[in-house]
Amino acid sequence: MSYSILEDNELMNKVRGSDGKAFDEIYRRYWRKLYALAFYHVRDSNAAEDIVQEIFVSLWASRERTDIKHLAGYLATATKYSVFHYFAQPGRDVGSLEELGTFPEEQQIAESRLLEKEIRQEIDRLPEKCRLVFRYSREEGLANKTISEKLNISTKAVEKHMTRALRQLRVQFKHMLLL
Numbered sequence: 637m638s639y640s641i642l643e644d645n646e647l648m649n650k651v652r653g654s655d656g657k658a659f660d661e662i663y664r665r666y667w668r669k670l671y672a673l674a675f676y677h678v679r680d681s682n683a684a685e686d687i688v689q690e691i692f693v694s695l696w697a698s699r700e701r702t703d704i705k706h707l708a709g710y711l712a713t714a715t716k717y718s719v720f721h722y723f724a725q726p727g728r729d730v731g732s733l734e735e736l737g738t739f740p741e742e743q744q745i746a747e748s749r750l751l752e753k754e755i756r757q758e759i760d761r762l763p764e765k766c767r768l769v770f771r772y773s774r775e776e777g778l779a780n781k782t783i784s785e786k787l788n789i790s791t792k793a794v795e796k797h798m799t800r801a802l803r804q805l806r807v808q809f810k811h812m813l814l815l
Contacts, residue, residue, distance in 0.1 A: 640761070641807055644707040651699050659699075662707065663692055665808070668754075670715050677719045687718045758808050762801050765789070769797035 639647065639661035650658035667688060675684035691714045695702070704710045759767060768787060772778045773794075778786070780794045787794070 641804055643807055645705070648704055648707055651696075652702075654699065659696060662695075666708070666711050667692070670711055673712065673715050674719055678722055683722060687715065687722060691715060691718060754808075755805070758805055759801075762804065766797045766801045769794050770801040773798055 639650075639657055642650075642658070642661070644662070644665075647658045647662050651662065670688045670691065671684050674687040675681060678684055678687070691711060694714070695711075759770060762770060765787065769783055772783045772786065773780070780791050780798075784791045784794045
């Protein structure tokens with residue numbers, strides 16, 4: 637079974653049953669995004685890594701008694717509170733707390749580059765025909781009929797590959813829209 641096609645709520649149901657592979661998929665989906673969010677605020681890579689690691693350790697430790705409806709929102713909120721906690725420690729720069737809710741233009745640019753990179757990586761993970769159909773359709777703007785002629789497959793097969801590609805991308809990036 638490929639865990640990468642499962643939605644967050646399905647993964648969390650498996651995690652509640654102590655499925656380590658489902659947890660690994662959640663980690664793979666969210667680690668980089670949570671790290672970027674934490675690093676933006678604390679400006680210390682080690683601290684950001686520690687914050688994100690603690691969030692995932694806590695998620696695993698409380699897996700059996702936690703009922704999370706919106707995983708992306710939960711993880712983003714957990715990161716926010718962990719950053720608050722980080723700055724609440726004695727000797728930390730509290731001035732950064734005021735900036736926690738803001739996203740200046742540089743942050744938006746960095747986030748869009750990260751999203752672009754992740755989309756390209758996810759497209760590269762698609763099966764070969766599926767990837768070709770997707771690229772011909774979305775990047776080159778070719779019609780289904782033209783794609784079917786170019787790849788020597790039926791128009792229905794082109795539609796099937798596009799449906800599969802879009803479904804996989806939708807599942808992978810649904811969590812990003814919530815963050």
